[in-house]
Amino acid sequence: MPRALWLLIIGMAVNVIGSSFLWPLNTIYIHDHLGKSLSVAGLVLMLNSGANVIGNLYGGSLFDKIGGYKSILLGIFISLFALVGLTIWHSWPQYVVFLTIVGFGTGIIFPAMYAMAGSVWKEGGRKAFNVLYVAQNLGVAVGAALGGIVAAYSFQLIFLANTIMYILFLLIAIFGYKGITADSARQSSKEIEVQLSSKRNLQALLILCIGYLLCWVAYCQWTTTIASYTQEINISLKQYSLLWTINGAVIVLGQPLLNGLLKHLSASLKVQMLIGIGIFIVSFLIAGKAGSFTGFLVAMIILTIGEMFIWPAVPTVAFSLAPKGREGFYQGIVNSTATGGRMVGPLLGGIIVDLYSMSALFIVLIGLFLFAIVTTVMYDRSLKVVSGTIRGQM
Secondary structure, three states: OOHHHHHHHHHHHHHHHHHHOOHHHHHHHHHHHOOOOHHHHHHHHHHHHHHHHHHHHHHHHHHHHHOHHHHHHHHHHHHHHHHHHHHHOOOOOHHHHHHHHHHHHHHHHHHHHHHHHHHHOHHHOHHHHHHHHHHHHHHHHHHHHHHHHHHHHOOHHHHHHHHHHHHHHHHHHHHHOOOOOOOOOOOOHHHHHHOOOHHHHHHHHHHHHHHHHHHHHHHHHHHOHHHHHHHHOOOOHHHHHHHHHHHHHHHHHHHHHHHHHHHHHOOOHHHHHHHHHHHHHHHHHHHHHOOOHHHHHHHHHHHHHHHHHHOOHHHHHHHHHOOOOOHHHHHHHHHHHHHHHHHHHHHHHHHHHHHOOHHHHHHHHHHHHHHHHHHHHHOOOOOOOOOOOHHHHO
């Protein structure tokens, strides 16, 4: 791998370690420490995610205009400003304001990093996105583990730890990313001729992203309604944080094995995503029946296997579909879609649980997965893909 990609991997891991101190515990903090209902907690997280969607789209377009280095620095400075504020003022309603600003700042960062990864290692294909995804989940594993320990001692220290990690990320970006040039001209004229219009490609991506959004609506319940539910059935905060540590560890250890298996089977990305959604369904069926830590542990391991199939695949599809000079914008769409799921999910889940029950929520989530299967099957029907372009790359 190129040296530039290694720098992106390290930066991604540090970035996510910092954010993982807080995001798995947001609902617990709002519900248990600030005394708000699950619906209110969902609304707060919706504001955070809504700002993140705007940041994703803005950051992706900014990458195409001014490059990854300046885009990432802007996102870090905005996030760091809010995190310092959150460290000092984390009561109600200051918590809401600073958490929303953090959402916008981090939203700028992610599409730029994914677009840079695809551009600096064009010959790597989906490997560039896989390694960045692994780095992201290594950060989740370490951050969630440390976050649970720190929160058990003092929740206030969570905000300080997050801030310190972002300062480290800022230093990595300043001294490591300035020399990285992301050349987006990755297609030959012959390849461009055989591609369909960018309008068709964009339409295909948007259809795929409908299912991607629904998967994220369901997935984020693990950090919101399911997180709160585990507390109600006397699963400790350390045990809940351990679930996310296991999530990250399984991805770090299992993704290389999965990559080798998929390469051996010559599986297309469409098949890969469909398998992942099916595994998600199994995971939520088990979680819906779980009443102890062991049940949630099994469900989490299965969930992790499912996300290993899906989450790296969609950015790869987006990079393959993106016209020259629009890689950042297409990555912004993918990231904003995931964030949109995290925006709608907490509010939807909170309302369903408050009005009905956890059992009703799991039924709704299974329905969302079934619809996601339909959109994944249909997304590329309008594309007459020639060998060696999209399906060949996947």
